[in-house]
Amino acid sequence: MNSSIEALAGRASPRGTDSHPPASLAGQLSGIDSQVATLIQRSPGEYLGERPDIGRAVGNHIRELFVSCEVGEALQQQFEHLQPAYIALHDLACHASSHLLHAVAAAAGRPVQRLVVRRQGYGTTLASIEFVDCVAANQQLIRLYGTDADTDTHSRQAITRVLLSRATLSVVMMGDLPAHAVPEQLQPLRELLFSTSWRCPHLQLMPLAPGTAIALKAVAGGLTAGAGVQTRLAPMVSRPAEAWAFLSATWNQIQTTQNPDGQNLALLEALAPARESAQPMPDNRAIAPRPKPLERFVQEAAALPGIQDVCIFELATSRVLAHAGTHPTPADLARRGTLLMAAAAASRKQLGIDGPADEILLMGGLKAQGLRSLHAQPGLAIHVIFMPTKADWPQLRPRLMALDAALPRSPVI
Structure with a gap:
């Protein structure tokens, strides 16, 4: 039995030795540059x-x-x-x-x-x-x-x-x-x-x-x-x-x-x-006339998720300047928007709160209302009817602000 073990050990030792490279090969490997250049592409x-x-x-x-x-x-x-x-x-x-x-x-x-x-x-x-x-x-x-x-x-x-x-x-x-x-x-x-x-x-x-x-x-x-x-x-x-x-x-x-x-x-x-x-x-x-900036505004706003109606109107006269959506009478959106903005401004004044009412949000039921003054076009406001189940106001508000910022500062009516 011992002789058999020794024989196996003797046969195994060469294989164990072969698993390590000889000194000459190790020297060759150590001379190879293992640092590979890395090229970083920007796009x-x-x-x-x-x-x-x-x-x-x-x-x-x-x-x-x-x-x-x-x-x-x-x-x-x-x-x-x-x-x-x-x-x-x-x-x-x-x-x-x-x-x-x-x-x-x-x-x-x-x-x-x-x-x-x-x-x-x-x-x-x-x-x-x-x-x-x-x-x-x-x-x-x-x-x-x-x-x-x-x-x-x-x-x-x-x-x-x-x-x-x-x-x-x-x-x-x-x-x-x-x-x-x-x-x-x-x-x-x-x-x-x-x-x-x-x-x-x-x-x-x-x-x-x-x-x-x-x-x-x-x-x-x-x-x-x-x-x-x-x-x-x-x-x-x-x-x-x-x-x-x-x-x-x-x-x-x-x-x-x-x-x-x-x-x-x-x-x-x-x-x-x-x-x-x-x-x-x-x-x-x-050639068909090019859409005006306000028309482009309501078209892009109406395409946002959850929005059903968008109306831009004059605060002083309730005149409809642009509308997109399903509401049959945009003039009603303008009139109600003017009344709401005026009521908010009067409430702030009576309470002694400085500054105009730039934004109003009315929640309730399946539809909500959002009103905002347009900063790019002073004297104009936007009345939005949207469905809170599809998009909430914190999501819509920055998109409307971006559309407002994209309007030209010169008169576009």
């Missing part, structure tokens, strides 16, 4: 090799940008950081740029995308900007932005200034105007051209009517004189395919000038025949 897009872009892709051809400042200022910061090359499409006395953008997308088989700017912390939509990424001959994406953003007037003007000022090529489309009105329409653009924020080196004017084309010939040369901006005047265009032909020719000329060696040219190709690009530019008189 999933950078890790996946995507090009830097404004905002974050959230699907359905939408990118979201959350901001804590004004929309124009936020875009300015993004463009200064990323330094993108793009084309800006702008309208003067027409609504043709959006039509051109959609026609180009249809002919090129590319989606019309949107950059949605939202308020940080609340998610309130401040602006929506359409754009199309066109594939150049070298497979590089060339972006076309439309300045006709879906937002309030003040923000739209700020977005327009930033998009035009930072573009590689700004294309201004002009509708049917009498000759004497053309210089007046161009004056804001001329002031922008000579501002310190202007960085765009190339400007293309594109008339949509014969009279405008003739008038532009007389003023185009002096528009940018002394501004250091190269201006091109296209012949009159009546269809998206014609507009794209002149636009792409100008872009390709810019590319050839910037790359004289002919390497890495991001040239835009002609549009494939498509029904959209062959149709005439839209009649401006057929």
Whole structure:
């Protein structure tokens, strides 16, 4: 038995010895650098090799940008950081740029995308900007932005200034105007051209009517004189395919000038025949009016969970300015809202409490009422009917405050 154990032990000892590396192998392993360099990526897009872009892709051809400042200022910061090359499409006395953008997308088989700017912390939509990424001959994406953003007037003007000022090529489309009105329409653009924020080196004017084309010939040369901006005047265009032909020719000329060696040219190709690009530019008189800021306010507020009715009214006259919801008589909401706000103000005064009654909350039953003065528009108030079982006032209040903060400070009635 002892001999058997010794034999087993003798056979086991070599295996136990083999489980440890020899001295020579241990020396080799000790010489290997075990410190592996770690590369930290700032975003999933950078890790996946995507090009830097404004905002974050959230699907359905939408990118979201959350901001804590004004929309124009936020875009300015993004463009200064990323330094993108793009084309800006702008309208003067027409609504043709959006039509051109959609026609180009249809002919090129590319989606019309949107950059949605939202308020940080609340998610309130401040602006929506359409754009199309066109594939150049070298497979590089060339972006076309439309300045006709879906937002309030003040923000739209700020977005327009930033998009035009930072573009590689700004294309201004002009509708049917009498000759004497053309210089007046161009004056804001001329002031922008000579501002310190202007960085765009190339400007293309594109008339949509014969009279405008003739008038532009007389003023185009002096528009940018002394501004250091190269201006091109296209012949009159009546269809998206014609507009794209002149636009792409100008872009390709810019590319050839910037790359004289002919390497890495991001040239835009002609549009494939498509029904959209062959149709005439839209009649401006057929364009539906843009929703006013107060109308946009009640539409977005009514879309919040639990809200059934939203009414904005004048406190002094009970006049209804905007309404969304199911209540058949918005005037009743305005009148009752005025009475409640007046009663609250009188109660505070009688009790010797300083300050106005900015907010009232009435609870009871299946529906509740909330009233708030609009800080952006003094003299106006909002009357909200909501269901506490679906959303309580502490949830709705910050959303309504964010919508209030997004209103322009100038009169919007």
